[in-house]
Amino acid sequence: MSAGTGAERQRGRRPGAPDTRGRILEVARQSFADRGFRSTTMRGVAAEAGVDAALVHHYFGTKDDLFLAALEVPVDPRAVLPAVFAPGVEGAGARLLEAVLGVWDQPEGRRPLVSVLRASLGDAESTLLRDGFLRLVERGLGELLPGPDPRLRAQLVATQMLGLLLARYVLALEPLASLPRSAVVELVGPTVQRYLEAPLDQLG
Amino acid sequence: MSAGTGAERQRGRRPGAPDTRGRILEVARQSFADRGFRSTTMRGVAAEAGVDAALVHHYFGTKDDLFLAALEVPVDPRAVLPAVFAPGVEGAGARLLEAVLGVWDQPEGRRPLVSVLRASLGDAESTLLRDGFLRLVERGLGELLPGPDPRLRAQLVATQMLGLLLARYVLALEPLASLPRSAVVELVGPTVQRYLEAPLDQLG
Numbered sequence: 001m002s003a004g005t006g007a008e009r010q011r012g013r014r015p016g017a018p019d020t021r022g023r024i025l026e027v028a029r030q031s032f033a034d035r036g037f038r039s040t041t042m043r044g045v046a047a048e049a050g051v052d053a054a055l056v057h058h059y060f061g062t063k064d065d066l067f068l069a070a071l072e073v074p075v076d077p078r079a080v081l082p083a084v085f086a087p088g089v090e091g092a093g094a095r096l097l098e099a100v101l102g103v104w105d106q107p108e109g110r111r112p113l114v115s116v117l118r119a120s121l122g123d124a125e126s127t128l129l130r131d132g133f134l135r136l137v138e139r140g141l142g143e144l145l146p147g148p149d150p151r152l153r154a155q156l157v158a159t160q161m162l163g164l165l166l167a168r169y170v171l172a173l174e175p176l177a178s179l180p181r182s183a184v185v186e187l188v189g190p191t192v193q194r195y196l197e198a199p200l201d202q203l204g
Numbered sequence: 205m206s207a208g209t210g211a212e213r214q215r216g217r218r219p220g221a222p223d224t225r226g227r228i229l230e231v232a233r234q235s236f237a238d239r240g241f242r243s244t245t246m247r248g249v250a251a252e253a254g255v256d257a258a259l260v261h262h263y264f265g266t267k268d269d270l271f272l273a274a275l276e277v278p279v280d281p282r283a284v285l286p287a288v289f290a291p292g293v294e295g296a297g298a299r300l301l302e303a304v305l306g307v308w309d310q311p312e313g314r315r316p317l318v319s320v321l322r323a324s325l326g327d328a329e330s331t332l333l334r335d336g337f338l339r340l341v342e343r344g345l346g347e348l349l350p351g352p353d354p355r356l357r358a359q360l361v362a363t364q365m366l367g368l369l370l371a372r373y374v375l376a377l378e379p380l381a382s383l384p385r386s387a388v389v390e391l392v393g394p395t396v397q398r399y400l401e402a403p404l405d406q407l408g
Contacts, residue, residue: 130375155371155380156391163367167359171334176359187360187404191395200391 021059024049028070033119036127037067067132071116074103077133081140089145093193097185100161104169105181114170134158141196149200156195164188225263228253232264232274237323240331241271271336275320278307281337285344293350297397301389304365308373309385318374338362345400353404360399368392 027049031040042063046053060066068076084095104110119128134154141154167173168184176184231253235244246267250257264270272280288299308314324333338358345358371377372388380388 130377152379155377159367159371160364162370163363166366167363173334173359175356
């Protein structure tokens with residue numbers, strides 16, 4: 001929910017080298033957009049930015065950190081999910097919605113996200129959304145959900161969240177787009193909760 | 205669920221004028237893509253195709269018919285929704301999913317749809333998806349659902365359907381993408397059903 005990635009927050013912005021940091025981000029952004037998530041490497045970004053790979057790691061941590069920073073994703077699943085599940089699975093659906101919509105409801109948080117979502121879906125392989133972002137969500141939920149099939153549960157949650165973000169913020173369907181966040185959480189929370197904890201027996 | 209629009213089926217293809225018909229469709233497709241749904245007119249399409257507006261109406265019926273034909277949308281909400289609700293609102297969520305996924309599960313049905321969905325979301329104003337397609341869904345549900353707020357219900361259904369189509373067919377998330385349709389209907393049906401008929405009192 002914070003603007004920076006974990007690694008970035010820990011180390012703080014390095015005021016002494018704004019150009020290098022910015023150049024790495026710019027190169028990374030371009031590489032993720034052109035080559036997708038998997039084919040973008042820390043080493044490749046470093047080479048194109050004309051710096052040592054160790055410096056990219058130093059500034060941005062892992063490739064996941066670099067990805068979240070380059071795309072300015074303001075919701076880091078690795079931080080948000082543990083916070084949402086800290087009080088237990090009960091009510092986690094509503095808390096997850098509250099956390100995500102809380103970011104999207106702010107115009108300054110929403111603008112880059114709408115572009116990223118559009119770009120990810122326009123991307124022929126959709127690798128940014130799938131391999132970059134949803135993989136972090138699946139992994140996070142896999143560690144937090146007790147039962148079997150955490151991956152399928154994560155994907156069911158993703159269907160509802162993704163469609164909700166598109167309808168409310170990208171398509172801006174009215175009245176949905178103007179509903180208070182609390183009303184949306186009440187309406188959609190039970191769906192997310194069900195996907196998080198209902199038995200999925202029928203899948204065998 | 206058929207390949208043609210209502211008007212097209214009624215009148216049948218006119219074997220005598222394949223070029224004119226094809227030219228109108230091509231012009232319409234381009235106009236919807238360039239100008240969006242609202243700014244595309246039957247008159248404008250006719251003028252650009254070099255034919256009389258009456259001929260466009262003759263071939264394609266209304267602007268909604270022309271839209272569905274030009275974008276090759278194989279699910280006409282005006283036909284599917286009444287069929288889904290004919291046995292009553294009970295089970296309508298599962299029947300709606302079955303009908304829509306039945307089309308998307310066929311590779312030949314899916315290919316144009318994936319392109320249209322990508323294009324609609326990439327379109328800066330998203331007018332094709334919102335003003336062209338979802339408007340027909342909202343209107344159809346408005347006539348079929350008994351309670352208040354049919355428009356909001358239609359939009360909630362749209363959030364779940366849209367996200368499901370994206371996750372299963374565009375992002376192709378596994379295991380969701382390979383689940384049998386019946387399993388998806390069992391998992392997601394209760395969500396759609398709830399949006400169709402649960403009380404929405406909290407909205408005042």
